[in-house]
Amino acid sequence: MSNISESIKNSTSINLVGTSILVLILFLLNLVFGSINIPFKAVVEVFSGADTDNIVWSNILLRTRLPQALVALGAGVGLSISGLLMQTLFRNPLAGPSVLGISSGASLGVGFVVLLAGGFFGFSMSSLGIIGDFAILIAAFSGSLGILFVILLIAKKTKGTLSVLIMGVMIGYLSSSVVGMMKFYSLEEDVHTYVIWGLGSFSRMSLPRAQLFLLLTIVPSVICILLAKWLNLLSMGDNYARSLGLKIERARFITILLSGILTATVTAFCGPIVFIGMAVPHMAKMISKTSNHLILISTTGILGAATALLCNLIARLPGFDSALPINSVTAFIGAPVVISVILKRRRDNLPDN
Amino acid sequence: MTESIKLEKLDIGYLSSKSTKKVACNLFANLNRGEMTCLLGPNGTGKSTLIKTICGFLKPVSGTVSINGQNTTQLDEKEMAKHVAIVLTDKIMLPNATVYELVMYGRSPYTNFLGRLSAEDKEVINRSIEMCGIAHKKSALLSTLSDGERQKATIAKALAQDTPIIILDEPTAFLDLPARVEIMHLLRSLASDTGKSVLMSTHDLDLALQMSDELWLLQKDCLISGTPEDLVLQNAFQPMFNNGSIEFDNKTGLFKVAYDYNVTIPVKGHGFRYTLLRRALMRKGIKPVKAIETDCVYIEITDNTNNGFVVWNKDQIMLKTNSVGEVIKQIIDVTPLLLSADNRATLVMN
Numbered sequence: 001m002s003n004i005s006e007s008i009k010n011s012t013s014i015n016l017v018g019t020s021i022l023v024l025i026l027f028l029l030n031l032v033f034g035s036i037n038i039p040f041k042a043v044v045e046v047f048s049g050a051d052t053d054n055i056v057w058s059n060i061l062l063r064t065r066l067p068q069a070l071v072a073l074g075a076g077v078g079l080s081i082s083g084l085l086m087q088t089l090f091r092n093p094l095a096g097p098s099v100l101g102i103s104s105g106a107s108l109g110v111g112f113v114v115l116l117a118g119g120f121f122g123f124s125m126s127s128l129g130i131i132g133d134f135a136i137l138i139a140a141f142s143g144s145l146g147i148l149f150v151i152l153l154i155a156k157k158t159k160g161t162l163s164v165l166i167m168g169v170m171i172g173y174l175s176s177s178v179v180g181m182m183k184f185y186s187l188e189e190d191v192h193t194y195v196i197w198g199l200g201s202f203s204r205m206s207l208p209r210a211q212l213f214l215l216l217t218i219v220p221s222v223i224c225i226l227l228a229k230w231l232n233l234l235s236m237g238d239n240y241a242r243s244l245g246l247k248i249e250r251a252r253f254i255t256i257l258l259s260g261i262l263t264a265t266v267t268a269f270c271g272p273i274v275f276i277g278m279a280v281p282h283m284a285k286m287i288s289k290t291s292n293h294l295i296l297i298s299t300t301g302i303l304g305a306a307t308a309l310l311c312n313l314i315a316r317l318p319g320f321d322s323a324l325p326i327n328s329v330t331a332f333i334g335a336p337v338v339i340s341v342i343l344k345r346r347r348d349n350l351p352d353n
Numbered sequence: 354m355t356e357s358i359k360l361e362k363l364d365i366g367y368l369s370s371k372s373t374k375k376v377a378c379n380l381f382a383n384l385n386r387g388e389m390t391c392l393l394g395p396n397g398t399g400k401s402t403l404i405k406t407i408c409g410f411l412k413p414v415s416g417t418v419s420i421n422g423q424n425t426t427q428l429d430e431k432e433m434a435k436h437v438a439i440v441l442t443d444k445i446m447l448p449n450a451t452v453y454e455l456v457m458y459g460r461s462p463y464t465n466f467l468g469r470l471s472a473e474d475k476e477v478i479n480r481s482i483e484m485c486g487i488a489h490k491k492s493a494l495l496s497t498l499s500d501g502e503r504q505k506a507t508i509a510k511a512l513a514q515d516t517p518i519i520i521l522d523e524p525t526a527f528l529d530l531p532a533r534v535e536i537m538h539l540l541r542s543l544a545s546d547t548g549k550s551v552l553m554s555t556h557d558l559d560l561a562l563q564m565s566d567e568l569w570l571l572q573k574d575c576l577i578s579g580t581p582e583d584l585v586l587q588n589a590f591q592p593m594f595n596n597g598s599i600e601f602d603n604k605t606g607l608f609k610v611a612y613d614y615n616v617t618i619p620v621k622g623h624g625f626r627y628t629l630l631r632r633a634l635m636r637k638g639i640k641p642v643k644a645i646e647t648d649c650v651y652i653e654i655t656d657n658t659n660n661g662f663v664v665w666n667k668d669q670i671m672l673k674t675n676s677v678g679e680v681i682k683q684i685i686d687v688t689p690l691l692l693s694a695d696n697r698a699t700l701v702m703n
Contacts, residue, residue: 091446229468232458236445239410244514245434245462291450292457294467 012295015287019302023073026309030069034316036060064203067210071202072312073305074210075266075273076280078217080304081224081297082262083277084284088231088293089255090165093341096278097263100151100164100256101171102144106267107198108175109143110136114194115179115186133204136197137268144264147171148257155256156249161238164256199325200271202312209269216265221301224258228294231255235291274327275334276311280304282341307333357518357550358384358407360576363416365399365406375414376402380576382569384552386517389537389544390578391561392554394571395593400554401442403571404522407552409433421517434462438511440521445507450495452506456482459513481512485539501532508539519543521553525560533557537564559607582606612638618684619644622654626661630654633677637685652680 031043038057046058082097090099097103113135154167183191205213230251233241242248266273284300311333315324360382366375376399384390394400405411407418409425418425420436428436438459447455459481460474470478482488485505495503504524511519521540525533537560544551544566552569555561561568562581570577570589577589584590585606600611612635620627621644630652631641644651653663660673662680672683 226466229461229464229466232468233461235447236458237441237443239408239441239443240439240445242410242430243408243434243437243439244458245431247430285449289449291447291454292468 012288012290016298016302019287019299019306023302023305023309026306026313027069027073030072030309030313031061031065033313034060034065035322062207067205067207068203068312069309070207070210070214071205071270072308074214074217075202075270076276076304076306076308077221077301078262078266078304079273079277080280080284080300080307081221082259082266084281084293084296084300085224085227085231085255085259086277087281088235089252089259090161091235091237092165093282094278095165096275097259097266098172098272098274098277100168100260100263101147101175102151102168102260102263103267103272104172104175105147106140106144106264107179107272109139109141109146110197111179111182111194112143113139114197115182115190117190140268140271141264143175144260144267147175148260148264151260152253152256155252161252164252197271200273200327200330201323202270202308202326203323205269213265213269217262220258220261220265224262225294225297227251227255227258228292228297231293231297232291235293270326272327273308273330275330275338276304276307279334279337280307283307283337286341286344355386356383357386357421358382358552359417359419360407361417361419363406363418364414365402365411366414367402368412368414373414377571377573377576378414379574380416380571382576382578384518384550385567386550387544387548388566389541389551389553389564390567390569391565392552392569392571393556393558393561393593394554398571398573400571401522404439404520404552404554408437408439408520431462434514434516436516437518437520438514438516440504440507440511440519440524442522442526444503445495447495451492452482452487452495452498452509453478453491455495455506456509456513459510462514477515478513481509482506484512484543485509500527501529501535504528504532504536505539508536508543512543516549518550518552521551523554523556525553525555525557533560534564541565562607612636614638614640616640617642619648619651620654621651624654626654630662630677630680633681634684637681639684652684 028043031047032038032040036057038060042054042057043061046061079097083095086095086097086099087093089095117135150171151164151168155164158164158167179194183194186194230246233244233246234248234251234255236244238248241251263277280303281296281300284296284303287303288295288299290296308330311326311329314333315326315329360380363380364375364378365380366373366377380403392400392403402411406413407420407425409428409430412426420428420433423432425433445455456478457470457474460470460478461468464470464474479488482491485508487502487505487509490498490502490506495506498506508519508521508524511521519540524540525536528536537557540551540553541564543549562585565581567578568581568584570584570593572592577584577587579587579589585601590601590608598611599608601607602609614635615638617640618634620630620641627641634641641652644653649665649667651665653665655661655663659675661675662672662677663670664672664680664683672679674680
């Protein structure tokens with residue numbers, strides 16, 4: 001009988017190794033492919049530290065493609081794990097990183113800075129360049145952390161998990177209505193800046209900032225692995241979880257906190273990225289065929305990196321003059337995944353939960 | 354100390370900041386080790402509320418619940434998890450989970466932060482699965498199990514928790530009769546073999562009377578406990594069924610459906626055929642009475658294997674059959690009857 005658990009273990013490690021190799025390949029492809037054709041040999045030369053004759057190539061690789069790939073990697077890992085946490089906490093397959101209203105909070109923060117500043121100070125945010133970028137980053141961070149704080153307060157006050165979900169969705173609606181009002185009264189170029197921010201992008205960061213971003217997303221993601229046991233219990237339902245010794249309120253608080261930090265970070269740096277956080281956990285569940293979050297979280301993280309890198313690659317496929325907005329690509333890949341998961345459930349006669 | 358749970362002057366209900374809704378009050382009871390106890394009570398008397406209170410999900414309105422000598426309000430989740438394992442009515446929705454994984458989660462109170470299983474944990478898990486008789490479904494997905502198998506897997510999960518007490522909220526609901534009996538047998542043998550206390554709420558009065566060591570009868574303002582037989586002797590069940598549609602059968606010591614009757618018919622004979630005929634007649638509102646010499650219309654039960662039932666009228670055979678259904682039909686439809694509750698059957702022939 002121990003063969004069974006052995007073979008499960010084996011297939012799990014095969015999955016993890018396989019997806020990790022996939023991430024590596026996609027990462028390399030992200031460096032190699034782009035609107036400008038750089039030979040593979042030159043790519044190896046630049047990264048092995050050897051001097052290259054072509055400064056332009058090395059600039060493109062180090063200043064554009066590498067940071068972009070790093071950001072895609074971090075955002076993919078962070079959003080997917082954040083989404084998995086939400087799906088487990090709310091026991092809802094449609095939950096994702098945005099259900100708590102945290103990305104709406106970021107939009108609200110950015111809306112205040114980008115849309116209102118023009119009206120108040122008489123100059124457009126978009127004319128400020130680097131300082132403007134930084135202001136947007138700070139605004140998005142404070143907006144999302146503010147909403148996270150409110151959600152955590154609600155989670156502490158209320159007993160049910162469902163009410164937290166409803167509050168999150170409602171806060172999302174509230175902030176988009178406020179953003180709508182601000183848009184109405186703001187300058188046209190500011191609205192344009194806001195819309196561009198809202199499309200999401202992996203290409204806004206310099207290399208040092210991309211490295212910082214990677215650190216900020218990977219560290220909380222790794223900490224999430226420590227929640228695996230709690231998440232396993234939470235997914236059985238509150239009463240069963242409590243009867244197995246889980247302090248529900250504490251587990252719920254920390255799960256929301258970590259998921260919120262991940263979403264806030266990614267949204268602040270990249271803008272709201274849709275669908276990756278919702279679709280990737282489904283892919284991970286389909287591949288790993290387990291309910292154990294120790295395996296699910298790792299698989300989700302690795303698959304998230306692969307998906308984000310793939311989306312980034314598609315967005316910059318050779319042949320396009322400029323990159324497509326990343327959100328249109330993620331939705332294009334994410335929506336069919338979610339649809340196929342739902343259809344497969346129907347076919348297998350599984351409950352929708 | 355033989356009791357593992359002790360209820361003292363317990364009031365149960367729902368506390369909120371504004372008002373308190375009491376469901377039942379003044380409950381005293383003991384749960385014994387190594388025994389299976391069934392909690393019975395009509396719908397709405399608070400069986401689930403009592404179970405939630407004992408498990409610590411609800412605070413007692415007043416009074417105390419002690420588990421192994423400790424007041425539950427002083428035990429935190431972790432300590433409770435080592436005293437009490439539960440099986441609830443909520444269906445466990447774990448997509449992609451196998452039976453083994455579900456039972457594995459039952460070991461959570463003993464595993465480390467990452468949920469790593471020791472050799473001992475694995476042994477307990479395998480033993481629990483085997484004791485519940487689902488070893489062949491060990492690596493099956495939960496979603497592919499039948500209701501009975503799923504319930505056994507949930508019980509195996511509770512067993513893996515290795516607690517002196519297991520509490521189950523209606524574990525036999527949604528199951529067919531053989532599966533119910535199987536689950537009750539399983540719980541009984543768990544109690545007697547492992548010395549655990551098993552408390553389960555149920556609506557299966559018959560099974561509870563036959564299989565449980567002790568009964569708890571929950572009523573609005575008291576909880577009567579004792580062996581099923583003692584409770585029968587005390588006539589303790591009467592308040593539960595005061596609408597009269599159920600009566601206690603002194604012969605079998607079980608409950609049966611009570612029918613009103615307004616006619617009687619004499620029957621001659623006895624045995625298994627009589628029991629069946631009686632049940633069919635009672636369902637139609639006709640009560641069989643013992644036939645006497647002067648009866649002219651009566652049903653005779655014979656030893657003949659081809660024609661077990663004979664309907665007589667004034668020494669004439671009206672019907673010879675082996676089917677209860679035909680006898681009933683003859684009595685009710687074919688032959689016009691003038692029967693009354695006071696007189697013996699009178700048949701008026703046209």
